[in-house]
Amino acid sequence: MADRFRYRLYDILKSYYLGSLKEDYFQDSSEKRLYRKIYFETFRHLGFIEKALGKLYSRPPEAEIRAALALGACQIMFMDDIPEYAAVNESVSLVPKQKRSFVNAVLRNLARQKETLMKDYSIRQDFPDWFVKRWEKRLGAELDAFLADLNTKPSFYSVDPASMTIEKTEGESEGHIMDLASFSVARLAGDADPLSILDCCAAPGGKTFVLSQTYPQSRVFAVEKNKKRYEQLKASMVQYANVDCICADILELDTEAEFDLVLLDAPCTALGTIKRHPEVRWLRTTTDIDDCSRRQKEMLEKAVKFTGKGSTIIYSVCSLEPEETTDVVECFLKEHPEFKIVKPVCAEQFLDEGYFVSLPYKSDADGFFAAVLKKK
Numbered sequence: 001m002a003d004r005f006r007y008r009l010y011d012i013l014k015s016y017y018l019g020s021l022k023e024d025y026f027q028d029s030s031e032k033r034l035y036r037k038i039y040f041e042t043f044r045h046l047g048f049i050e051k052a053l054g055k056l057y058s059r060p061p062e063a064e065i066r067a068a069l070a071l072g073a074c075q076i077m078f079m080d081d082i083p084e085y086a087a088v089n090e091s092v093s094l095v096p097k098q099k100r101s102f103v104n105a106v107l108r109n110l111a112r113q114k115e116t117l118m119k120d121y122s123i124r125q126d127f128p129d130w131f132v133k134r135w136e137k138r139l140g141a142e143l144d145a146f147l148a149d150l151n152t153k154p155s156f157y158s159v160d161p162a163s164m165t166i167e168k169t170e171g172e173s174e175g176h177i178m179d180l181a182s183f184s185v186a187r188l189a190g191d192a193d194p195l196s197i198l199d200c201c202a203a204p205g206g207k208t209f210v211l212s213q214t215y216p217q218s219r220v221f222a223v224e225k226n227k228k229r230y231e232q233l234k235a236s237m238v239q240y241a242n243v244d245c246i247c248a249d250i251l252e253l254d255t256e257a258e259f260d261l262v263l264l265d266a267p268c269t270a271l272g273t274i275k276r277h278p279e280v281r282w283l284r285t286t287t288d289i290d291d292c293s294r295r296q297k298e299m300l301e302k303a304v305k306f307t308g309k310g311s312t313i314i315y316s317v318c319s320l321e322p323e324e325t326t327d328v329v330e331c332f333l334k335e336h337p338e339f340k341i342v343k344p345v346c347a348e349q350f351l352d353e354g355y356f357v358s359l360p361y362k363s364d365a366d367g368f369f370a371a372v373l374k375k376k
Contacts, residue, residue, distance in 0.1 A: 005029045009039060010094045013067035021279055042074040043278035044151045048125040049073045052117045056106050065103060068094045072107045077114060084111045123147045127281055131271075134321070142361075149361035154275040159183060164213050168364075178206050179276075181350070181358035181365035185316045186210035186263065188356055188372050190345030194218050194260030198306050200250040200299070201265050203229035205236045211263065212240045221259070225249040251302050258308035266296045268317035268324050272367025275360055293323040300332050304339075307375050313339070316356075316370035325369040326355070332373070342374045 008024055015022050024039075026032040042049070053069055060066060072091030075082045088107045092100045110117070123144055124132050136143045158169040159176035166183050186207040194215055202208045202222035212220050220243045224230040230247040237243045246253075250264075269284045269292050270277065296317065303313050315332075317324050333339060344356040349363055356370035 005031065005035050006090060007094065009035050010067055010071060012039065013042065013070055014064055016279065016282070017063035017066050021283060038071065038074065038079070040153075040278055041078050042070055043282065045074060045078050045126050046070060046282060047127060048121055049077065051125060052077065052110065052120075053106065055117070056109050056113075061102070064095060065099055068092075068103050069106055072103070073110055076107065076111050077118065123151065126151060128284075130286055131281060146359070146361045150274045151278075152275065154366070155180070155364050157183065159210070161209075161213055164210070176206075176209065178210075179366045179368075181363065181368035182206055182318070183210055184346050184350060184358075184365075185265065185314065185356065185368055185370045187214050188314050188344040188346055188370055189261055189312050192261055192312055194312075196257070196259045197221065197261045197263070198259040199223065199263045199265075200303060201225075201267060202245070203233040205233045207263060207265055208233070208237060208243060209240065211261075212237075212243050215261075216242060218242060218261075219244065221246060223248055223250050223253060250299060253302075255306070257306065258311065259306050260311055262303050262306050262311065262313045263316070264299060264303045264313060265316045266292075266299050268292050268296065268319040269321065270318050272318040272320055272358070272360070272369075275366065289319075289321050289323050292317075292319070293328060296324060296328045297331060300328060301335070304336060309375060311375045312342075313373040313375075314370055315373060316368060318366055318368050320357070320359070320367045320369055329355075329371045329373070338376050339373045340376060342372050344370060344372045 005026055012022050012024055026035040029035060049070055053073055068091045072087050075087035076084050088104060088111065091107060092104045095103050124147060127147060135146060139146050156169050156177055157166045157180050159166045159178055161176060166178065166180060187210060195218055197211050197215060197218050197220045199208050199211060199220060199222045201224065203224040203226065205222070208220060208222045222233060222237060222243055223246045224233050225248060227247060230245065234245040237245055269288050270280050271284060274281050300315055307313060315329060319325065341354050343354060344351070346356055350356050350358055356368065358365045358368040360367050
């Protein structure tokens, strides 16, 4: 019989098939690592799982059945530490009684045919077709290495606030845990020594913390429009005396103040965070990329209003899609010749033709892009 945590896991998959997604890190479970592993492996391999299951029935069943089948199939095909009979039985117990015989039959058939089905496995089937085609044009023969890396466990880094250095750590330990690229983005202005800093989309506050401690003599104004996220940001920043938190939409913020440094970590598709959030690949489309691009251009245009002569804007996104990265910056520079790109201050591995670019399979970090724009 499935326990309440497995039901919660099942509910996440069911909500996905119904068109949304709930978050649950199972922090209150003594077996949180197991449930998170099932969650991660299911979304990492959902493309192949769906194709394998599709060979075992004539038409896709309803969401509640698809969710149970996906969870069971993941454990049977990609998790050797869970016995097949347990994967089947637990998945069967999740669905209404009148549906159990169907789920049982499909999963037992899957287990019998596992070896044959797995012969057709390809890493490319673990990603949406549109994503694979886009990256194949960019990477060619390196595509499979790129995709394989996205299906591995992400690395974790810990920041020492005293020295503002970052080192790799094992697991999600206590302290200032950040992604290496995310940490680096907030420091791209180098020794700019700004007196005032505007962090435009600040929550959850990782980059705000880095800005605060990198420039301790500066005043950091951290803006977040979502009320709940703002409260979380405010709580996490309470110990940093040089940070002021503001609940506002940056597009509606009205001030005559000019800031020496503006960080616009713009809302994006978050496709660069697939290693940490494997579900993202299934929740985004090319339409989302275009929509984000339009929003990002609007926000960067707004950021100009907060700058004066000599000010610096760091534009960043946790995406590597051209529409959200170089296209946005190039469009901005055409409209604003008073700005120029300056070399970001970062490790050589991140430098790419004047931009900060973090390719996960090469940098051991999330996929990030950033440009440092200086007002003449």
